[in-house]
Amino acid sequence: MIRIILLSFCLAYSLPCFSKSESKCFGGTANGKLENGWQLPSSGKNFEAYSSLGVVAGRTYVHSKVYRVILAAYKNLEQSNPTVTYIYGETGFEHGGRFKPHKTHTNGLSVDFFVPVINSKGKSEQLNIGITNKLGYNIEFNTKATYNDLTIDFESIAKHIDALNTAAIKEGIGISVVIFDNEFQKQLFLTPTGKTLKNRIAFSVKKPWVRHDEHYHIDFKVGCTH
Numbered sequence: 001m002i003r004i005i006l007l008s009f010c011l012a013y014s015l016p017c018f019s020k021s022e023s024k025c026f027g028g029t030a031n032g033k034l035e036n037g038w039q040l041p042s043s044g045k046n047f048e049a050y051s052s053l054g055v056v057a058g059r060t061y062v063h064s065k066v067y068r069v070i071l072a073a074y075k076n077l078e079q080s081n082p083t084v085t086y087i088y089g090e091t092g093f094e095h096g097g098r099f100k101p102h103k104t105h106t107n108g109l110s111v112d113f114f115v116p117v118i119n120s121k122g123k124s125e126q127l128n129i130g131i132t133n134k135l136g137y138n139i140e141f142n143t144k145a146t147y148n149d150l151t152i153d154f155e156s157i158a159k160h161i162d163a164l165n166t167a168a169i170k171e172g173i174g175i176s177v178v179i180f181d182n183e184f185q186k187q188l189f190l191t192p193t194g195k196t197l198k199n200r201i202a203f204s205v206k207k208p209w210v211r212h213d214e215h216y217h218i219d220f221k222v223g224c225t226h
């Protein structure tokens with residue numbers, strides 16, 4: 001009886017309580033693989049996946065440690081940034097490996113997050129993601145960080161990265177790098193929370209191979225077998 005109650009509790013809260021082994025990662029983010037990948041919940045109180053198609057296609061698996069870090073950060077943001085619903089993007093396959101069109105995302109440690117936005121009235125909104133904009137990745141922000149009437153909410157990005165970093169340290173892992181448009185990084189570092197990130201977290205310095213304007217990519221640091 002207790003087992004049944006526990007099981008329904010686990011299912012209701014998408015908790016991996018039974019028979020879920022810890023993940024094991026191999027190689028680097030660009031040439032690795034993953035054992036026992038965990039699929040992120042498609043939605044929660046203050047977050048959702050970029051696309052149900054992506055979820056069904058099995059494109060939202062991560063390393064178990066990264067899984068816990070992502071959910072702990074969202075939990076923290078329920079208090080620290082309650083008006084924002086965050087969207088995460090592509091992560092990787094259950095067993096890792098080549099993940100086109102991405103160059104990395106092969107060993108469960110790479111995660112894309114779509115930028116939170118505010119509308120012209122200053123209210124938090126969510127990007128309209130669908131097939132027409134290649135599941136969000138074709139959305140282009142101009143140099144003023146706006147797209148239609150939406151502007152990137154840099155402080156909410158900073159709070160998210162801060163929460164991820166705190167959760168990663170608690171989990172005994174870390175953030176290896178945050179890849180984000182070089183110009184937008186400057187705007188991020190002007191926000192109250194962003195200011196505090198600059199010297200604590202590694203951000204991409206070189207111009208990335210695709211413009212990371214509509215999403216920020218994070219590689220987590222987990223000891224993998226090489």
Ligand SMILES: [Zn+2]
Pocket residue numbers: 102105110111112217218
């Ligand atoms: Zn990415």
